Amino acid sequence: MPLLTRTLIKTGMICLILALILGIALALGATNGLFPAYIHLLVFGWITQLIFGVVFWMFPKYSLEQPRGSEALGWWMYALLNSGLLMRAALEPIQATRPNAFSGWALVLSAALQFASGVLFVINSWKRVREK
Template sequence: MPTLTRWLIKTALVYFVASLLIGVLLAARDAFGLSPALAALMPVYFHLLMVGWVTQLIFGVAFWMFPRYSKEMPRGREGLAWAMYASLNAGLLLRALSEPMHAATTAPFWAGVLVVSALLKWSAGLMFVANMWKRIREK
């Protein structure tokens, strides 16, 4: 298993646990009448689960198992793939921090961080597509 795949899948596992713990917190909010401000964690919960866990796990397995690009570059441009990993996770972490803070304070600083997080995640997605596209081909 390539090094990047191990990083992607282990990071995905961390998001899996973290997102479901946030799910517990959201359920506890309803059950015990905790602060309504915790509702701002709902989109964070969903995106950590679906992007941090499911999508990142897919990225890891696809990088490892999909047909090889060439003999010289079996998994495509590895530098681009590492940049995708960094961008995706920086974007996710910044979002997890800034989305609830933006909801709570509406301070311009957190709005700016939220925009940066959106752009990082988006660019990670495009980097993944760019690197995988030519590996998806008929034998």
């Protein structure tokens, strides 16, 4: 299993644990903008990140020289996804309770980072989805 896949899956597992802990906090009555962080850690941080990792590992080879497409692009995708998600998880509850310019602009940046990570994933994986 390539290093990028291992890193994606292990980071996904950390997101899963964080989401489940947030789930407990929500069950105990915490609100304050935590629910979106919970859902996105679970669906984007865990499930989608796990899929990104498995696709990078197991989908048909891109070429003999670059069997998994561009590894650098894959690492950028990883960095953008997790920085965007972390920023969101940390600042969305703040923006929900005490909105301010810093957290507001940070959420815009977080949105751009997460979207960009998806774009990089599709660019890197599109040509590996092909008929044999």
